[in-house]
Amino acid sequence: MSPPRWPVVWILGAGQCVYWGIVYYAFSVLLVPMRDEWGASDAAVAGAFSVGLTVSAVLATAVGRWLDRGHGVLVLRAGAWAGAALLLAWSYVDGLAGLYAVWAGLGACMALVLYETAFALITRAFADPSARLRALASLTVMGGLASTVFLPLVGAGVAHLGWRLTLRVLAVVWLLATLWLERAALRELHAAESWSRAAAPATNLAPVDRRLLWWTGAPFVAATFSAMALTTLVVPSLVARGHPIERTAWVLAALGIMQLPGRVWLWRGAGRALSPRVLLVGPLALQVAGLALLGLAGSLAGAFLGVAVFGVGAGLHTLARPWIVPLMFGAEAAGRTNGVIARAQGLARAAGPFAVAAAAGWLGSDAVFLVLASTLLACCPLAYALSRHPTLLPHPAA
Numbered sequence: 001m002s003p004p005r006w007p008v009v010w011i012l013g014a015g016q017c018v019y020w021g022i023v024y025y026a027f028s029v030l031l032v033p034m035r036d037e038w039g040a041s042d043a044a045v046a047g048a049f050s051v052g053l054t055v056s057a058v059l060a061t062a063v064g065r066w067l068d069r070g071h072g073v074l075v076l077r078a079g080a081w082a083g084a085a086l087l088l089a090w091s092y093v094d095g096l097a098g099l100y101a102v103w104a105g106l107g108a109c110m111a112l113v114l115y116e117t118a119f120a121l122i123t124r125a126f127a128d129p130s131a132r133l134r135a136l137a138s139l140t141v142m143g144g145l146a147s148t149v150f151l152p153l154v155g156a157g158v159a160h161l162g163w164r165l166t167l168r169v170l171a172v173v174w175l176l177a178t179l180w181l182e183r184a185a186l187r188e189l190h191a192a193e194s195w196s197r198a199a200a201p202a203t204n205l206a207p208v209d210r211r212l213l214w215w216t217g218a219p220f221v222a223a224t225f226s227a228m229a230l231t232t233l234v235v236p237s238l239v240a241r242g243h244p245i246e247r248t249a250w251v252l253a254a255l256g257i258m259q260l261p262g263r264v265w266l267w268r269g270a271g272r273a274l275s276p277r278v279l280l281v282g283p284l285a286l287q288v289a290g291l292a293l294l295g296l297a298g299s300l301a302g303a304f305l306g307v308a309v310f311g312v313g314a315g316l317h318t319l320a321r322p323w324i325v326p327l328m329f330g331a332e333a334a335g336r337t338n339g340v341i342a343r344a345q346g347l348a349r350a351a352g353p354f355a356v357a358a359a360a361g362w363l364g365s366d367a368v369f370l371v372l373a374s375t376l377l378a379c380c381p382l383a384y385a386l387s388r389h390p391t392l393l394p395h396p397a398a
Helices: 006-038 042-068 072-090 096-113 115-125 129-143 146-161 163-184 186-199 210-240 245-257 260-267 276-296 300-329 331-363 365-387
Strands: none
Touching: 006 042, 006 072, 006 096, 006 115, 006 129, 006 146, 006 163, 006 186, 042 072, 042 096, 042 115, 042 331, 072 096, 072 115, 072 163, 072 186, 096 115, 115 129, 115 186, 115 300, 115 331, 129 260, 129 300, 146 163, 146 245, 210 245, 210 276, 210 300, 210 331, 210 365, 245 300, 260 300, 276 300, 276 365, 300 331, 331 365
């Protein structure tokens, strides 16, 4: 069966942009008006988001098993429709108890609708590794715009409409994106998924080498934790040095926008002759360099450069796992193997802000950045060894 049309991939990516923008990035803007209305602390309100991240991480392996059984479209549909209802419910909560309850549900929706499910659909739809990498790049180019698009929009909504009405508008946007996916993309993706399921039934899955899986996941988990550290510490550390907050916010903004160049490069066809070694080791090296610059540079310009370099590496690293894991463990087991790694990444994402904030209070932000740079540097030999695994022989040009 031929793969889906390329517009289907871009529409799936547009859906990811909406879902990430609303369920992941919007919370940071909505936190302040909720805190002010309820007289709660930042930590108490932010705890709801941590609950959601934890629920998403815990469900990752179970969702992965469903994806391996060929139920990706069903999983996406369930999370998307439930997410619209929960966003509407969120706009009516009147305290922390309701917020935590809604976010436990939204955490489940995150596990169902975000990248893992989209990656699984792409993996099943594109058998050729080169075409799959290009499709993954296309998907993440769109998803990578989420913070750039939605943070200012949500901020404007809160300023002019209030946080409750803004959430109701976001629920409508979420619903419209879901309807567009249903109409323009999910039918073709379901057909590709059904064909793939018939060609390789889930009952034929071979056991996974758990030790190899954990070694494969280690660099990705370390990089996820480092990214959370960067987003948590950059602005406070620069403000503490006397830089105005509006300028430091632009420094952090470089993290999102600089994830796009590498993805665009791969989408334009660079992945056709790409060695797995480049995609495993190169992004780690860039993230090491970015963290080292943050730890050593005392100026605003140096911090901006460090965040930008880290962002390029992080953007490429996001693509590495969904491309490498199916090659190593088989496309038929990609859901559960990616799910195991995604669960560890999710727990690192949930624990990261608290852990690095505590470490920075003891050691200072610069020292934390340098420790994390050293940790990622130690992961580079592991990534190089993984790139020499027999399943990762360079693939021929498409």
